Amino acid sequence: xxxxxxxxxxxxxxxxxxxxxxxxxxxxxxxxxxxxxxxxxxxxxxxxxxxxxxxxxxxxxxxxxxxxxxxxxxxxxxxxxxxxxxxxxxx
Numbered sequence: 001x002x003x004x005x006x007x008x009x010x011x012x013x014x015x016x017x018x019x020x021x022x023x024x025x026x027x028x029x030x031x032x033x034x035x036x037x038x039x040x041x042x043x044x045x046x047x048x049x050x051x052x053x054x055x056x057x058x059x060x061x062x063x064x065x066x067x068x069x070x071x072x073x074x075x076x077x078x079x080x081x082x083x084x085x086x087x088x089x090x091x
Contacts, residue, residue, distance in 0.1 A: 028063070032056035036052050
């Protein structure tokens, strides 16, 4: 019975995580649309809504990919591990 509870708890955590990520991604996309639209207006352009959404989508995808590819420093608060780059992707 404990394995079923563990499984259901993990499933519930996954569903909640997906919902939170979806809400955050929607908010980031809305902010990106506002920034692109405002920036185009300040530059004197009047792009159609299709191009604003396309530009915002490209910006959000670039931000997501950049966050996924940044190197992560491993180690704790040890002085000898903070100066080392230890990412298994590149080793």
